[in-house]
Each structure stands twice: as structure tokens, then as C-alpha cells.
């Protein structure tokens with residue numbers, strides 16, 4: 001029998017990660033053995049853990065909170081996706097060390113595509129300017145949006161992200177700003193990328209920034225999505241959670257490691273039915 005491909009997800013905490021079941025489901029589709037381990041790894045243990053995985057022949061690893069930024073400094077090479085996001089969620093073994101890439105933003109774009117939410121020429125409002133928000137900007141811009149506007153509790157952080165990405169379509173807005181007369185009145189898509197929902201909190205844009213055509217997408221899922229979902233529905237918006245993005249980012253990682261592109265649909269359906 002062929003030796004299984006060995007993979008891992010590292011994070012702190014890690015016990016509740018859905019990644020092992022998602023990747024096991026992908027392995028079943030692929031029809032080859034995969035050993036995907038969840039490893040608890042606090043930040044100070046990351047350098048030694050990555051060395052150990054490399055020595056033991058692991059083919060790749062996923063990184064989750066709080067390791068995605070720190071891991072950049074431990075990679076031998078980075079893809080443009082990881083550089084743009086300033087974070088890596090996927091490490092790929094190379095003969096010389098780890099290649100770091102990032103599949104989060106493309107995972108979001110692919111999930112939006114599955115939901116028939118068009119990005120091309122659309123006006124997008126991004127709530128948040130932390131790591132999760134930074135991770136999705138590159139692929140959103142690459143998808144051809146007309147504009148990407150960032151609203152963050154701490155405006156200076158939004159401005160820093162805007163400056164770093166340096167694209168004429170990105171701007172920062174504050175809560176008090178009314179739309180310019182030249183702007184269409186409403187955003188087409190609102191992407192919720194703050195971590196406020198984890199604390200049962202929420203940051204919402206003024207009602208004048210949206211209309212009945214505006215779609216909302218929350219990068220959070222599960223209990224952390226509840227408060228945003230409730231707010232969006234009360235505004236009459238169609239709202240999606242980030243579970244599809246979670247499965248898509250995993251599928252893109254799996255494809256990097258194995259060359260096999262999993263079918264996301266059945267795995268997402270099983271997760272929604274609590275079957276995974």
C-alpha cells in the first residue's frame with residue numbers, strides 16, 4: 001500500500017478545528033490515503049514545530065489563528081498571494097524548505113462565485129482592517145471590482161492597509177462620511193471581516209450605504225456569525241456565512257499538495273448538516 005501523504009493544521013487553539021474532517025472528506029474523494037493531523041502550537045513553538053514537520057517528511061501544513069503572520073518569517077519562499085495578504089495559511093514542502101501561500105482570499109472569491117455573487121465592476125465595502133480583512137483584498141481586487149472601500153473601528157489601521165495595497169480602487173471611509181454626489185448610493189456587497197462577532201459584538205455601516213440589492217457576506221460562521229446575520233436580515237439584505245469560504249480555502253490547499261481539486265459542494269453540505 002502507498003504511504004499516506006502526511007499533512008497538518010497548526011494553531012492555538014486547535015481542538016475545534018474542522019480542517020481534519022474536511023481534508024479527510026477530500027481524501028475520500030481523491031481515493032488516496034491522507035494523514036492530516038491537528039497539532040496544538042502556541043506561537044513560541046512554531047519555528048521548532050515547522051522544522052520537525054519538515055524533518056518527518058510532511059508534505060504540507062495549514063496555519064490558523066494566531067500563526068498566519070508569524071509563519072511568513074519561517075518560509076523559504078512566499079507566493080505573491082502570501083505577500084499581498086501578509087499572511088500564510090498554507091505551507092507546501094519544497095526541496096529547500098517551506099513555500100508559503102495563502103488560499104483564504106481566493107476561497108472567498110470562489111465561494112461568492114458559487115453563490116452567483118458577481119464581483120466584476122461592483123462596489124465592495126470591507127468591514128475590518130485586521131489580518132482576515134487583509135487576507136481577502138488581493139483576490140477581490142483581482143476579480144475586477146470597481147472599488148473597495150474599507151471601514152474600520154480604528155481608521156488609521158484601515159489607512160495603513162489601503163496605503164500598503166496601493167491600488168487606485170481602494171479607499172478608506174469613516175462612519176460620518178456621506179456618499180459623494182458622484183457615488184452610486186449603495187454598495188453592492190458588504191464583506192464582514194472583523195472579529196467582533198466572536199465577542200458577541202458588531203460594527204455596522206450607516207443604513208444610507210446600502211439598499212435592497214446589497215448582499216452581505218460574513219467571513220465568520222457558526223456562533224460568531226449570529227449577530228451579523230441578525231443585523232443583515234433586519235436590514236433586508238441577503239446574507240451568507242463564511243463556511244463556504246472555509247471549505248474552499250481548504251480545497252485550494254489540498255489541490256496545492258496533491259494536484260487534486262476536491263468537489264466542495266458535498267463537503268459543505270455535510271458540514272451544514274453537522275455530518276462532518
Ligand code: ATR
Pocket residue numbers: 127128129130131132133152153154155157193194195196199201202203
Ligand atoms: P483577524 O486576524 O481576525 O482579522 P485582527 O488582526 O486582530 O484579527 O483584526 C481584528 C479586526 O476586527 C480589526 O479590524 C478590529 O478593529 P480595530 O482595528 O479597530 O481593532 C476589528 N474588531 C474587533 N473587535 C471589534 C469590535 N468590537 N468592534 C469593531 N471592530 C472590531
